[in-house]
Amino acid sequence: MIDSLSKTVSSAERFERVGVPADPGAAARTRDDFSRWLQSNFDLDSYKANDLVLAIYEALANTAEFAYVSMGRVGTMDLRAAHDPSESALSVTVADRGQWRTAPSSPPDRSRGRGIALMKALADRASIQTSTGGTTVRLVWEGIRRR
Amino acid sequence: MASGSTCVVNERLVGQVAVIATSGVVDMITAPQLEDAITAALAKSPAGLVVDLTDVEFLASAGMGVLVAAHDAAPEGVAILIVADGPATSRPLKLVGIADIMPLHATLDEALATFTA
Numbered sequence: 001m002i003d004s005l006s007k008t009v010s011s012a013e014r015f016e017r018v019g020v021p022a023d024p025g026a027a028a029r030t031r032d033d034f035s036r037w038l039q040s041n042f043d044l045d046s047y048k049a050n051d052l053v054l055a056i057y058e059a060l061a062n063t064a065e066f067a068y069v070s071m072g073r074v075g076t077m078d079l080r081a082a083h084d085p086s087e088s089a090l091s092v093t094v095a096d097r098g099q100w101r102t103a104p105s106s107p108p109d110r111s112r113g114r115g116i117a118l119m120k121a122l123a124d125r126a127s128i129q130t131s132t133g134g135t136t137v138r139l140v141w142e143g144i145r146r147r
Numbered sequence: 148m149a150s151g152s153t154c155v156v157n158e159r160l161v162g163q164v165a166v167i168a169t170s171g172v173v174d175m176i177t178a179p180q181l182e183d184a185i186t187a188a189l190a191k192s193p194a195g196l197v198v199d200l201t202d203v204e205f206l207a208s209a210g211m212g213v214l215v216a217a218h219d220a221a222p223e224g225v226a227i228l229i230v231a232d233g234p235a236t237s238r239p240l241k242l243v244g245i246a247d248i249m250p251l252h253a254t255l256d257e258a259l260a261t262f263t264a
Contacts, residue, residue, distance in 0.1 A: 024152075024174075024175050024176045025152075025176070027175070028151065028152045028172075028174060028176060031174075032151065046233075046234045047234040047238060049234070050205075050234040050235050050238070050239075051234075051238075053205070054205070054206075054207065054235075054239060057174065057205075057207055058207065058208055061174070061175045061207060061208070061209065064175070065175065110215055110219070112212050113208075113212075114208040114211055114212065114243045115207075115208040117243050118208050118239060118242065118243055121242040121243065122239070122242065
């Protein structure tokens with residue numbers, strides 16, 4: 001299925017995957033593309049590189065797993081990464097137009113639900129904005145320099 | 148970093164201890180493979196279980212959930228140990244507190260030594 005709204009941008013400053021199907025396979029492909037973009041543009045040690053890739057994957061995986069469950073369809077998600085060379089900051093947003101499942105399972109299942117904790121621990125700044133229109137995760141890292 | 152969601156899981160016995168060696172990517176697609184291997188290994192009533200993540204190049208929260216579920220499901224007295232070292236495995240496991248739930252070892256030899264000590 002080709003989404004007519006899908007868009008791909010990849011430059012030294014920006015990486016965008018817009019209109020990606022919110023499913024596990026697309027989440028993995030987007031993760032791998034993002035990882036290659038990071039490796040080819042930024043000077044990162046293996047720890048920082050893994051931190052970034054894992055955090056954005058958790059955001060994508062959350063969307064793929066939960067965002068459109070209650071809507072009964074596979075929606076789309078957008079990943080946008082932008083590097084600000086003057087601030088040496090990389091900011092990434094992952095946005096969907098669905099609804100995250102917010103009610104915890106009862107009793108709480110401690111084998112699940114570490115995705116958000118991971119994102120917060122891995123990024124220098126993390127925020128999650130939820131509205132009726134969807135959810136946007138914003139992750140920011142500092143000290144990220146171009147190669 | 149590994150590309151795609153390819154995960155290889157091998158199981159063997161070292162004495163009475165089951166060792167599950169995993170390599171590649173453990174994410175939301177491949178975590179069920181690890182879960183199945185752990186379930187199968189525990190069904191054989193080993194003295195202990197070591198999940199060796201040495202060759203894992205990417206570990207997502209889905210995989211961490213499998214480890215915690217295994218820890219919670221293991222029979223009384225059956226220790227489950229994790230072998231993990233480096234940016235892709237031990238770092239995130241420590242960040243979200245899995246290392247506080249179950250023992251983390253840097254090498255397989257170190258993990259196996261705890262059973263013979």
